[in-house]
Amino acid sequence: MFSIFEAFAKLTIISVIVIALLLIFYVLLIAGLCIGFFRLKNESTNFDNQVFSDTKTRFSIIIPFRNEARHLEALLETLNCLDYPDELYEIILINDGSTDRSLEVIENFLAAHQRLELKTLNNKRVSGSPKKDALNLGIAEAKMDWIITTDADCRVPSNWLKHYNYKILREACTFIAGPVCFYEDQNQLLDAFQQLDFLSLQGATIGSFGLSRPFMCNGANLGFLKSSFLRLNGYAANNHIASGDDVFLMQQFLEADAKAVGYLKTWHALVETAPQPDLKSLINQRKRWAAKASAYKSRFAVLVSVLVLLGNASAVAGLFFAEIYYLLILKVAIDFLLIWCTATLFAQKKQLKHYVWVALVYPFFTLYIALVSQFGKFSWKGRDFKK
Incomplete structure (x- = not known):
């Protein structure tokens, strides 16, 4: 009997040590991203310089839509x-x-606003990713030098293209990622959860650029040189994966020339996107995002994904061991710091009051999504996809 208790005690000690180490690694990762966040300089909003006012980049704005x-x-x-x-x-x-x-909404709007000119195309399905097919079609039809992508459920700022133009001329980029956040909808608690979750993702994105190790971006606010896209064969290498039109493309640009990949760190270029209206839609969205993780080629992206998953798993397991509660508090604190930095930059502090309960729920949500995203199907825009 004594040997059984002794073995259980040793197992408990080992479990505590492993969980503690994983939490420490997670905290160090987020602390590193916070450092990267501060290292990355904010973009200037001064467009008065003669060089930037006289020289203009030509843009094709590409927007796929389905039932929007x-x-x-x-x-x-x-x-x-x-x-x-x-x-x-x-x-x-x-x-x-x-x-x-x-289509009716578009036609009615154009009839009432004569200034706005746009072209509407019908998508042609040729791969396992409808969105990439739509983007490829739009890019093939594009007449301008630079491609800018966003989503149909977004709202863009008036100086959006000016910021891209300034960044391109100042740094000679060929790929630029921009900031994205959710605007408020109607479900207060669900909106708060999504906003804080998304602020953490955006903070990690900015931090990784500050560390010169970018691993994430968002297709709702993205720009790239068309000629470079064609030279790199665009989405051809991953068009069997339903999502990832943004991240996988960025990885290709990074492999070609990492110094030509930049980030627009300013809330003046912030694109707002719609939150998911209900929990079921949110789960399907996150499953779609997570399903692409196994196809990452970037070692840093894989490392971050694994550490975030293990860090949240350790947070759940750590609830059963009072000895490491101080590390759980440290995790909550460092997560808050990264989210606070992003919320301050984007002027989105309103939802920070929900942080405590979101921090308690989030590890369980993350584990659930990580598990279900690797098995079975997910639905999006009325279509079913396999991982």
Whole structure:
């Protein structure tokens, strides 16, 4: 009997040590990303310099959509307010088999706003990723030098293209990632959870750029040189994966020339996107995002993914061991620091009051998504996909 208790005691000690080490590694990772966040300089908003005012980049804005009648008018309103010479940008919308009033919304808006000009195309499915098919079609039709992508449920700032132009001319980038956050919808608690979750992702994104180890970006605010996209064969290497049109493309640009990949660190270039309306939609969205993780080629991206997963698993396991509660408090604190940095940059502090309960729920949510995303199917926009 004594040997059984002795073995159990040893197992407990080993478990505590392993969990403690994993939490320490996680805290060091997030601390490193916080350092990277501060290292990355904020973008200037001074467009008065003669070089930048006289020289203009030409942009093709590519926007796939499927059943976005609810959001399209808000997007079109912001596109109509873009402060950039009309002759230097074009807007291409790609209809990915919408079955709602999306096309009608677009037609009605154009009839009432004569200034806005855009082209609408119908998607042609050729791969396992409808969105990448739509983007490829739009890029093939694009007449301008630079491609800018966003989503149909987004709202873009009026100086959006000016910030890209300034960044391109100042740093000679070929790929630029921009900031994204959620705007408030109607479900207060679910919105708060999504906003804080997304602020952590954006903080990690900015931090990784500050460390010169970018591993994440968002297709809702992305720009790249069309000629480089074509030279790198675009999405050809991963068009069998439903998502990842942003991250996998960035990895290709990083492999080609890491110094030409930049980030727009300013809330003036912030694109706002719609949160998911209910828990089921949120789970499907996160499953879609997580399903691509196993296809990452970047060792740093894999390391971060594994440490984040193990860190959250350790947070759950650590609840059973009072000896490491101080490490759980440290994890909560360092996570808050990264989120606070991002919320401050984006002027999105309102949801920070929900942080405590979100911090308690989030590890369980992360583990659940990590598990279910690697098995079975997920639904998105009325379609079923396999991992």
